[in-house]
Amino acid sequence: MDAVRFDPIRLQPGHLSRPRSHERWRCEYIESTSYPEKGSCVLVEEEARTWIVESRADSEVETVMASTALICDTEPWKDLKEHINVIEKTHLRDLMNDVDRCQSMMVEFDGIILDYSRQRARLDTTEKLFKLAEAADLRKKIDSMYNGEHINSTENRSVLHIALRAPRDKVICSDGKNVVPDVWDVLDKIKDFSDRVRSGSWVGATGKALKDVVAIGIGGSFLGPLFVHTALQTDPESADCANGRQLRFLANVDPVDVARNLKGLNPETTLVVVVSKTFTTAETMLNARTMREWISSALGAQAVAKHMVAVSTNLTLVEKFGIDPANAFAFWDWVGGRYSVCSAVGVLPLSLQYGFPIVEKFLKGASNIDNHFYSTSFERNLPVLLGLLSVWNVTFLGYPARAILPYAQALEKFAPHIQQVSMESNGKGVSIDGVPLPFEAGEIDFGEPGTNGQHSFYQLIHQGRVIPCDFIGSIKSQQPIYLKGEVVSNHDELMSNFFAQPDALAYGKNPEQLLHENVPDHLIPHKTFSGNRPSLSLLLPSFDAYNIGQLLAIYEHRIAVEGFIWGINSFDQWGVELGKVLATQVRKQLHLSRTEGGPVQGFNFSTTTLLTKYLEVEPGNPSDSNELPRL
Ligand SMILES: O=P(O)(O)OC[C@H]1O[C@H](O)[C@H](O)[C@@H](O)[C@@H]1O
Secondary structure, three states, rough: OOOOEEOOOOOOOOOOOOOOOOEEEEEEEEEOOOOOOOOOEEEEEEEEEEEEEEEEOOOOOOOOOOOOOHHHHHHHHHHHHHHHHHHHHHHHHHHOOOOOHHOEEEEOOOOOEOOOOOOOOOOOHHHHHEEEHHHHOOOHHHHHOOOOOEEEOOOOOOOHHHHHHHHOOOOOOOOOEOOOOHHHHHHHHHHHHHHHHHHOOOOOOOOOOOOOEEEEHHHOHHHHHHHHHHHHOHHHHHHHHHOOEEEEEOOOHHHHHHHHHOOOOOHHHHHEEOOOOOOOHHHHHHHHHHHHHHHHHHHHHHHHHEEEEEOOOOOOHHHHHHOHHEEEEEOOOOOOHHOOOHHHHHHHHHHHHHHHHHHHHHHHHHHHHHHHHHHHOHHOHHHHHHHHHHHHHHHHHHOOOEEEEEOOOOOHHHHHHHHHHHHHHHHOEOOOOOOOOOOOOOOEEEEOOOOHHHHHOOOHHHHHOOOEEEEEEEEOOOOOOOOOOOOOOOOHHOOOOOOOOHHHHHHHHHHHHHHOOOOOOOHHHOOOOOOOOOOOEEEEOOOOHHHHHHHHHHHHHHHHHHHHOOOOOOOOOHHHHHHHHHHHHHHHHHHHHHHHOOOOOOOOOHHHHHHHHHHHHHHOOOOOOOOOOOO
């Protein structure tokens, strides 16, 4: 039995290290306090200043005694706080004149250039950020992730999306087991299945080839695959492989999304892929039942086996739903939903559309960044630099948002995907040990492809609030256009904006310049740009499948770095639960009122009034017959 001393003032649920299953620990405490109930650790005895606790967990995994120290208590943090005053006195206009500084703030890896010279940072700022990384044990945390330790401590899970794109011969262990062979078993199964569907050897119930795929899923089971699909759609090599095929995504439980997705589809030639990690998500399951009805009402119930397959970690529920387990593609609880695009979640629908070899290139791109992130010194490590700079912007300079501005229509769905990866991962208010954070973590991500955004929200970015921007561009266009007689090609036109906007933000325009241009006095305040607005630029060779994989992994790891520095758990998402629970209560009420006409009860005045109005306008009971969209 180990004796552990706790400081009751800092003691919060989550601070107790858990003994191995059914072990007992003696915990001495300093002042009188009540035992903080914590999951599987139960208080079995209490003596003077001592609790005897016993673990009731089945797991043999021991959580290491978590430190109650917050990163903001460290010297490097305090030093950076002081350093803000120094940076406040600088202007990017001047910082950009220092060529040595600018040169040091350009990093190249595998043809990807990161230019962070337009960050409000000097060389000593980055030095201080590296010290902060040291204080946050960043190296150790990255290693823990790669070693399969249960860094998602509130769910007691490893975080191993890196294993999803690891080469066959790599060894990556979770709970003592090499998971890479399991990953490749599923990848091989996907390759085989998608080859059969694409070649027409797997056909639908009426013998027709399945050329259209509807992937049902939401959140992490939707946004990543949608981003990659949208990016590959116009990549020439990928587009060639998708000839004659369609991939659609049904996410929203809004029946309009069903209607839109079904429009023009024939059940005879459609394959439905139900994607859900848990196979319990309300929206996905209702959409899956809807699509099952759409297929069976047209082709008979037996057709479901040929027209519906699933991706899930919960194969028992897949079978219960009526999908043949032979047509289920597994993944594992060590893959977070928002980090699952490289699992069957993305690989199956994308392989059906583009063929497995294209998807393998995408996986190789992501794997290349996994190696870079793991093995490159922090000074030249793209995700580490990006993560540290984000922490600097959000927490120290106080800029709460980040604009993701790809100068690439192919990356149209990148910002929506990163919104989930970033905001669900880092939108936390307590440290990994459960201590309320006395500083802001997480950021608000939003974005649109350039140049569309320029004609929309850039006004605010230039003259309103300061929003650090990520400019993302490619050297080669996926679909070049050049018109004889035009000054530049269409891609050069696009990229002129990519190169110009960061300088406009950094330098701005001052009243002297405006006077010199004979701008009337009364317009000078309106036409003045303060400048000094930070951005960074990422220039990639192209947006082919490999580069898209790289870009994805850069952002995934950048977000992990931010969480590691803030000392939060970036891999759980308890914040999404409450809304779901309350919706259950409303669903029950709607059913009751529709079927028995019962009055709205048990809600506050506002919800009661709204529900009553809602029920008045659309009266009627659920009917005995099915109703499907008529579009
Ligand atoms: O894949 P599923 O289990 O259906 O989950 C879909 C989504 O549901 C939840 O809302 C979680 O917050 C997301 O992280 C998850 O991606």
